[in-house]
Amino acid sequence: MPELPEVETIRRALQLHLHGRVVEGLRGEPVRLRRPLEVGRLRDNLVGVRFATPRRRGKFLLLDTEPGGTLLVHLGMSGRLLLVRGRSAPVPPHTHLALELDNGAELRFVDPRRFGLAQWLGPGEERSDPSLAGLGVEPLDPELPAVLPHLLAGRRAPVKALLLDQRLVAGVGNIYATEALWRAGIRPDRPGGRISQARLGRLAVELRRVLLEAIEAGGTTLRDYVTPEGELGMFGLRLGVYGRDGDPCPACDSPLRRSVIAGRSTFWCFRCQR
DNA sequence: CCAGTATCCTGCAGGC
DNA sequence: TGCCTGCAGGATACTG
Numbered sequence: 001m002p003e004l005p006e007v008e009t010i011r012r013a014l015q016l017h018l019h020g021r022v023v024e025g026l027r028g029e030p031v032r033l034r035r036p037l038e039v040g041r042l043r044d045n046l047v048g049v050r051f052a053t054p055r056r057r058g059k060f061l062l063l064d065t066e067p068g069g070t071l072l073v074h075l076g077m078s079g080r081l082l083l084v085r086g087r088s089a090p091v092p093p094h095t096h097l098a099l100e101l102d103n104g105a106e107l108r109f110v111d112p113r114r115f116g117l118a119q120w121l122g123p124g125e126e127r128s129d130p131s132l133a134g135l136g137v138e139p140l141d142p143e144l145p146a147v148l149p150h151l152l153a154g155r156r157a158p159v160k161a162l163l164l165d166q167r168l169v170a171g172v173g174n175i176y177a178t179e180a181l182w183r184a185g186i187r188p189d190r191p192g193g194r195i196s197q198a199r200l201g202r203l204a205v206e207l208r209r210v211l212l213e214a215i216e217a218g219g220t221t222l223r224d225y226v227t228p229e230g231e232l233g234m235f236g237l238r239l240g241v242y243g244r245d246g247d248p249c250p251a252c253d254s255p256l257r258r259s260v261i262a263g264r265s266t267f268w269c270f271r272c273q274r
Numbered sequence: 275c276c277a278g279t280a281t282c283c284t285g286c287a288g289g290c
Numbered sequence: 291t292g293c294c295t296g297c298a299g300g301a302t303a304c305t306g
Contacts (some may be wrong), residue, residue, distance in 0.1 A: 003299060034282085034301070059300080077300050078284075094284080113283045115300055131301080159275055164302075173299055220299080242299095261277070263295080 002075045003169030005237075006213035007059050009083055011168045014054045014063070017083050018107060023114035024051045025100035034076065034117045037096055045069055054055060058135045068123040072132075073099065073186065076115030082108045082214065104160030135170040139211055144169075145204035160197060161262035162190035163207075172207065174243050174264045180207040182241045188266045189259070189274045211236055241267040 002010070013035055023046045028039040049065040056062070061081075063071040073081065089096070097109040097118050103265045109118050117131075122273035126132060137147050151168045152159065163177040172180075182187050186199060194202070214220055219239040240250050245258035249269040259266050 006299075023301095026300085034284090076283095077298065111283095112285065112287070112300090113300095155276080161277085164300085175299055262277095264300090 002059065002079070002219070003173030003176050004056075004059060005176070005211055006219040008059060008171045008215050009219040011061060013083070014051075014081070015059070017105075018051050018063070019106075020050065020055055022100050022102040023047050026098070027100070028097040031096050031114065033096065033111065033114050034074070035119060037118060038120065039097075041087040042071075042097070042118070042120050046123070051112070057132060058166055059136070059173070060132065060135075062121075062126070063230075070126060070161075071127070072117065072119045072121050072126075073089070073109065074117040074131075076111060076113060076117070077118030079109065079111035082110060084108060111211055120185065125272055132174050134167050136166060136168040137170065139169050139171055139207055140156050144208065144214075145201055147205050149200050152195065155192040158189045158261045159186060159203075160194040160266055162172055162192040164264065165261060171211075174266075175212055175239065176207070176214065178242045178267055179210045179240055182268060183274060185208060186274055188261055188268050190274075210237075224225040241269065243267065 024095045026039070026043040026046055027114045028042065029039060030039050031037050049067070049069070052064040052066050054061060054063050061073040063073065065071065069135055073079075075081070086104055087100060087106050089106075092110060094112040094114075095108050096114075099107040101107060109116070121129060133240060136151070137144060138193070141147075144149070146167075152162055160177050160181060163172050163180070164174065177212065178188065180203060184199065184203040186195060186203055215238040241256050244256050244267055247256050248254065249256055249272060252269065252271050254266050254269055254271040258268055259268070
């Protein structure tokens with residue numbers, strides 16, 4: 001469920017609490033995630049190494065190690081990373097991987113729906129990894145406004161579906177695509193190639209703004225979002241339209257509508273968005 | 275190449 | 291109370 005801001009929030013927490021830690025042990029089960037979890041390979045490569053500065057690319061976390069190699073993590077819809085103090089804490093269901101750290105804490109990967117991913121990337125494998133190689137522009141990249149018109153040019157698919165396509169823009173998910181389109185005043189079902197330059201400029205600005213605000217707020221809380229420290233994210237961004245079918249539009253009081261685009265729920269204002 | 279749909283999973287809320 | 295349905299922050303393998 002995490003989108004870019006949630007993943008970035010986790011990355012920052014890991015920067016504080018995982019950076020510099022050495023892996024002393026690893027537990028896991030060979031469960032089928034998006035790709036099969038290769039426990040043996042993870043253990044062989046991770047035990048004894050030290051975590052360096054964590055990176056993010058789109059919704060992926062890249063946990064680099066010294067002297068080399070990377071633990072690649074994607075949280076899918078329901079994945080969480082938890083940093084747990086002490087190893088006697090009860091292990092909740094769907095904990096697929098646990099890294100025992102040299103300060104007595106434990107990094108756990110929990111993912112009930114198993115759409116997520118945890119995989120070892122050896123030095124150099126990052127470039128050849130299929131899901132990383134195809135990722136599009138980072139939406140916080142200053143070049144986004146210049147690039148967005150080219151990405152959408154000639155496309156007839158709904159602009160919302162295009163925003164969700166990680167090969168075009170990497171890191172935008174259902175919530176922030178929905179919110180950015182509302183802020184920009186663009187109907188989510190409008191064909192991507194039929195939006196004026198000026199309005200695409202506004203979309204790029206609003207997308208950037210909503211992502212930055214969400215990062216500032218430490219992500220968005222829907223139901224069960226939890227920071228890596230295991231605390232509920234209670235200071236999440238206040239959403240304008242997502243999940244508010246039938247509620248009055250915060251801008252014009254018209255009842256918000258729900259429709260389905262690219263198989264995903266979309267919320268929008270018939271009056272504000274054209 | 276592009277657009278649209280089905281599918282992988284579990285948990286939970288709401289209706290009856 | 292229980293059972294059933296639909297829905298969930300994602301990505302990808304298909305089909306036309």
